[in-house]
Amino acid sequence: MRAVSSNDERRALTALLAAAGCVAPSEEADELLEAAAGSADALAQMTARRVAGEPLAWVRGGTWFAGRWVRVRAGVYVPRWQTEGLARRAAALLPEEGTAVDLCTGSGAIALALSASRPRARVVGTDIDPLACRCAAENGVEARLGDLAAPLGAALDGRVDVVTAVPPYVPTGAIGYLPRDARDHEPMSALDGGPLGTDLLERVVVAASRLLRPGGVFLVELGAGQDALLAGPLADAGFTTPLTLADDDGDLRGLEARLGRPAAT
Numbered sequence: 001m002r003a004v005s006s007n008d009e010r011r012a013l014t015a016l017l018a019a020a021g022c023v024a025p026s027e028e029a030d031e032l033l034e035a036a037a038g039s040a041d042a043l044a045q046m047t048a049r050r051v052a053g054e055p056l057a058w059v060r061g062g063t064w065f066a067g068r069w070v071r072v073r074a075g076v077y078v079p080r081w082q083t084e085g086l087a088r089r090a091a092a093l094l095p096e097e098g099t100a101v102d103l104c105t106g107s108g109a110i111a112l113a114l115s116a117s118r119p120r121a122r123v124v125g126t127d128i129d130p131l132a133c134r135c136a137a138e139n140g141v142e143a144r145l146g147d148l149a150a151p152l153g154a155a156l157d158g159r160v161d162v163v164t165a166v167p168p169y170v171p172t173g174a175i176g177y178l179p180r181d182a183r184d185h186e187p188m189s190a191l192d193g194g195p196l197g198t199d200l201l202e203r204v205v206v207a208a209s210r211l212l213r214p215g216g217v218f219l220v221e222l223g224a225g226q227d228a229l230l231a232g233p234l235a236d237a238g239f240t241t242p243l244t245l246a247d248d249d250g251d252l253r254g255l256e257a258r259l260g261r262p263a264a265t
């Protein structure tokens with residue numbers, strides 16, 4: 001094994017990453033050097049993949065999410081820091097021995113955060129992508145393969161305390177504006193939400209209403225303007241008026257809605 005690294009090598013790596021368009025090249029250089037653990041061959045391989053545009057999390061084998069290391073296999077959606085607030089809020093709402101379902105679980109990042117916070121709760125994730133399911137299972141998540149709630153059968157219908165979901169919600173016409181890592185590498189099945197971005201969001205609302213007990217809480221991530229588009233489907237499915245969730249930049253990131261109409265006065 002050839003060894004790295006001197007300050008010169010770090011500087012050269014930073015310059016290479018900057019030239020490849022990485023937005024935080026010196027931080028990424030540090031991360032790659034740490035992941036290479038002194039092996040020049042490993043560093044060269046990882047650098048080549050990153051320069052070619054692969055997401056850093058795939059190159060490193062994982063990423064931090066809500067304070068935990070999450071393994072992210074190449075080919076699986078990379079959990080975003082903007083989702084951490086939704087995961088933390090869901091954990092706060094989940095009873096100690098409650099039940100949660102994370103629809104569209106991907107690497108299982110949200111499910112993992114829920115289990116870490118509520119170790120005695122039952123947390124199940126579902127995903128339609130076998131690679132994502134395998135990745136979630138490697139992260140210790142009980143992961144079921146299939147469309148939304150279908151792989152759960154009827155066993156949890158009306159019994160779940162918290163349902164979370166980060167479905168694909170990017171409008172098809174906006175895919176081209178995503179950062180290169182996502183646009184050119186992440187699976188379209190994790191990103192493309194149809195013409196308005198709401199194709200799967202609307203189906204997730206119906207699945208959540210089936211799973212939740214009365215008073216149970218649904219937390220869903222979505223994009224700008226999609227809160228208005230989801231208001232009707234949420235009301236039709238029996239949810240109360242949703243609260244909006246913002247990320248740390250103050251941007252709309254999601255909705256939180258309870259199943260069950262307010263008592264008549």
Ligand SMILES: C[S@@+](CC[C@H](N)C(=O)[O-])C[C@H]1O[C@@H](n2cnc3c(N)ncnc32)[C@H](O)[C@@H]1O
Pocket residue numbers: 077078079080083103104105106107108109110126127128129132146147148165166167168169189190191200
């Ligand atoms: C935006 S990613 C979110 C992954 C994860 N929740 C996270 O935040 O990192 C969307 C995920 O939904 C999955 N997905 C797409 N269509 C689905 C469907 N009909 N049923 C279940 N999962 C689906 C994709 O495979 C992908 O893993």
